[in-house]
Amino acid sequence: MTISSPVLRNSMRLILPLTLLYALFAMLKGHNEPGGGFIGGMIFATAVCTYRMSHGYAAQLRLLPIHPRILIFLGLGLALGTSAVPLLLGHPFLRSAVGEFHLPFTHHPFHYASAMAFDLGVMLVVVGVAVGMITQLSEELE
């Protein structure tokens, strides 16, 4: 389904990078505040699907050249891997490592948790599922 509207096409050039950035922001801030991998992934997928509506399927493939199936695999694998690593170290499943490190040229210490990798996996899965689903359904309708 492509909507040939010049207004949409041109505004997408502005909206797309902003939305993708916001998706990353929502994913990262999910550690302590509302947000997280699911919501970040949903925003990301919305941006990709809107881009598809304005520019067509070929453009979407240029923007996201990975097959959704591979995205789902990477996401699930990352999430499962992150949660299973503690098993090998003798900790319970899903145990998260938390700590701080200093980035060069910055004043504040950077707080990290290994749950971030899990969240990134969730985001990849959500993007893969949502984009794949919309692609399949719109192929059905076209």
Add this chain to the structure above:
Amino acid sequence: MTLILAICVAVTFAVSIYLMTARELKSIAMGVFLLGHAANLSIIAMSRTPVRHEPQLLKGPPILNASFNPAQPMSQIVDPLPQALILTAIVIGFAVMAFLLSLLVITSRKTGTLSVEVLAREGVEE
């Protein structure tokens, strides 16, 4: 606030049940989705301050560590657990919705109809 939520839950339930009594699978599907939302709303209505959770235990979870202020009275803290439940239920609902919509698309393509009566009759004939 509880009253408003209760009315919202009641209206959502009523609308969803009305939709589910229709004879078209599309309306029934919409009714089922609304039913899920009504359930989530009712869980929100039930969430309040954590009753049984002692304050010293609440310091444990890292989610609360960042903004947890021991001086804040317990009555102002909202229990995070129902929200976690709802989030999970929403994610599951999203997947189920996607599946159900795809099922409807395939059903209408294979059988050419989404009317419950026609589908039921076909099932008996075969």
Add this chain to the structure above:
Amino acid sequence: MNLSNLIILFIVIPMGTGVLGVLFKYQVGLMRVLGSLSLASTALLAVGLLIHLRSHETGILVTQMGAWPAPYGISVVFDSLSGLLLAASSLVALGCYVHSFSTVSAAAQARYFHPMVQLLMFGVNLAFLTGDLFNLFVSFEIMLMASYCLLTFGGTRLQMTQAYKYVLLNLVGSTIFVIGAGLVYGMTGTLNFADLARFVAERQALGEDLPTGFTALSIALLLVFGLKGAIFPLWFWLPDTYYTANVSIAGLFAGMLTKVGIYAIARTFPMIFAHGGSEATKVVMPILAISAAFTMFLGVLGAVSHHNIRRILAVHVISQVGYMVFGLALMTQIALAGCLFYMIQHMVVKSCLFLCCGIIERHTGTDDLDRSGGLLRRDWYLALVFFIAAMSLVGLPPLSGFFGKLVIIREGWDTRWWLSIFGLLTGALTLLSMLKIWSYCFWSPQAAAVERPAGESPPPGSMRPAYAGATLLVLVALFLGFGAQPVYEIAFRAGEQLADPRDYITAVLGPESLDHLAGRDLRSPAELAAAARREATP
């Protein structure tokens, strides 16, 4: 390595295999090997842990996900009940999975068949292991999502006309489950089974009332679990659903899906919702008893009236669920053990019968009894397997069904004799319906071969995997019959853990969690009465 951390492997192994299945979507041969390995390894792990735990003090292994202490985190609990069910379900899944190699073509299996089977097992295993009500909901959803996909697998016209019933009904059931879980949390402030059991036992020991509405809540949850378990009057979705699915998948469903609903009742009701002499118990117990009678009897009447192998077997599932509910309705230690034994033997035997049905269909091209016959002469091995499985289902003495029925009916004789009579009557009618299949399919002279309708694809692959799957299950069924003693030892321990929740609570919440109750007896009145009866009659 800490042994309790290992139990999470029941979840990690199927999920990991499923994830690989997404990547290797088109490498069907590789996925068949990986999938079988995954199911076999979970079965071995379950059996190994069960044997190891026989000498364990409490027999319960607990791990807290992410090391968050219970009841704030997610507990994963492996006790005798979960262990037996995990072992049985993994073996059943392995048999059906191997069988599917000859009923589902390689081209069809390349359409996410393997990930869906693994996802189903992921959900089933999580349901058996989880230690809280909300994760039980999540695991139900995972399992159901996979079952929706497997049910419509192949996407034939008939499947499409029937699938929506199952999907919509389960969606409504799940919604009630969410509301119920929310209400439980609102009333008690916890969702952890052990914490809930402690809450109820505490109230009972101190003579306090349970929160208002607790009875209504337990009925709502009973409705949800009854819907999944196909208990009277909520069984109407089952025959159509199992009839349209691919036969290996129908075997898998017949083994797993209803049992997870029964498991949920067995896990939550004796320990929590129907524990003690509360108001809820007085309402729930008669409901369970009456629906057990109707489920047993109406189910078997349906099976006798049908004239089509798959429908007979599908409707039979309902009748056998009735025996399990019978065991639950008594709610004593021995009855629960009998219910558990009956459950695992039924999973194995019923799936085996469905797999045999798949082979019969291949031989005759139909599952209509009138148009099949002469199979005893054509395929004596199939006849042998079918006969053993059918007689186990009926419950002839050296075979497994006998031991399950014996314990339940004997235990019911003292308190609910009319249910026992229904049970015996049902057994006789079960024999009748099984003999019907036997005499039409195997003993009657060979009917004219059925022409395959034009346009239907020729059946895929060789039949060797189908025989292998059925053989595996029939061997397990024979083991359950001749080796009933060690299995029953574990089952009795499971019944003890359910009837007296003290071990479960202390295993999950820590040894000091029951200190304030000062060693009061936490067993329910029904169990105390049964214990007194047992002591009176040596």
